[in-house]
Amino acid sequence: MTSIKPATENLASSGSAPAGALHTGTSDPRTLIMRNFRQSGIYIAFVVIVALFAVLTDGVSLSPGNITNIVLQYSYILVLAIGMVILIIAGHIDLSVGSVVALAGAVSAVLVIRQGNAWWVGVIAALAVGVAVGAWHGFWVAYVGMPAFIVTLAGMLLFRGLTLQVLNNVSLSPFPSEYQRVANGFLNGLIGGQGYDAFTLLIAAIAVAGYAVSVFRTRLARIRYQQSVESFPLFVARVVVVGAVVMYFAWQLAHARGLPIVLIILAALVLVYGLATKKTVFGRQIYAIGGNLSAAMLSGVNVRKVNFWIFVNMGLLAGVAGVIYSSRSNGAQPAAGNMFELDAIAAAFIGGAAVAGGVGTVVGAMVGGLIMAVMSNGMQLMGVDQSTQSVVKGLVLLLAVAFDIYNKRRVGATR
16 A cells, blocks of 8 residues: 655654655765754744844844733734644645634624623634634535635635624724733733742743653654654754743743733643644644645545544634734724734745645744744834835745745755
C-alpha cells in the first residue's frame, strides 16, 4: 500500500520544515545547515524583527504597556490563525472568518445588550453561531465536493449580509463588565511581588520549562528513530532564545497590568491544538490529506469526515475570536472583522505553512501572527500611514511564500 510520507515527516517535525527535511543518513554540512535554518528560521526572523522595531521606536515597542496592548489587540487574529493553519495543512482555505467573527459578535450583542440576557448567554450563542457556520461550510466542501475557496467566498458575502440584518445596520454597545473582562481583564496580585506581578512570572517559568522538556523529548524520539536532528549547540541555543524571549515578555507584562485573561485563553488553545495536530490520529489524518490525498484515501482515511470537522473547528474558533473582538471593542459593529481572514492566512503562511498543503504547525502560525502583530504595531508607533503598512505586509507575505517554494526546489534538487 502507498505510504503517506509527507504526513509522517510533518508529524515528526516540531517546526514547519517541508517534506523531505527529515531524511536520514546525510552528512553534508550545507544540507544540515539548510535544514536547521528551515526549522529555526522563523524564530530567528521574529527576534530580528522585534529588535529592529525596538531600535526604530527607541524602545517604545518593548515597553510594558505596549507589549500588553499587542496581546490585547491581536489575540483574535492568533485564534483565527490556529484554525486557518489546520485548514491550510489539509489543502483548504477559509475566506469567511472575518464575516463569521462579525456575525458571532452581533448575535452576542443582540442577546446581551438588546435583550438583557446574562453575559455568558452571549458567549455560548457566539460559539454556537461559529459551529453552525463551520458545519455549513463543511457540508458543502466535504459532502457536496465544492472547492473551499468558492464555498467560503460565498460565506463571506452571506454572513456579512446576515450581520447587517441582525444589527439592523447599527452598532450595539456597551457590554456588561463581565463580558468585557474576557478580552480586557487581567489576573494579578495572586502571589504578590514588589512592583511586579509574581504570578505572571511563575506561569511563564512553568511554560518555558514545559517547552524545554517537550522539545528535548521530541529530539530524543527523532534520534531513537534515526532521524536527522539539528546540532546540539543549535538546539540548546534555540531553547535558550525562546525561553529568554518568553521570560522577557512575561517580565514586561508583570510590570504592566499582569497576566491578560485572553493570553491564558490563547495559550490553552495553542497547547490543545498543538497536541491534537501532533499526537492524535485525527491530526495525522489532516497532514495525510494535505500531503497526499490519494495515499490518504488508499490508507483508509475518511476524508469527508476529516474535512467536515476541520471546518466545524474553524467555525468554532471564529466564534471564539468573535467573543474576544466584541469584548475588546465593547460592542458589535456591522463592519467588524473586515480583512481578518487575510491576516489569519498571512500568519499561517509566514509561520511556515505550505501553499500545496501537508506542511505547517500551530506554533509556527502563532509566530507568524506575532511577526505580523509586531510589524503592524511598530509601524503604527512610527506613524507610518495605513497604505504603506499594507504594502509592507503584502511584501512580507509574498516573500514568505516565495521562500517556501525556493525550499521545495532545493530539497527536490538534492534528492
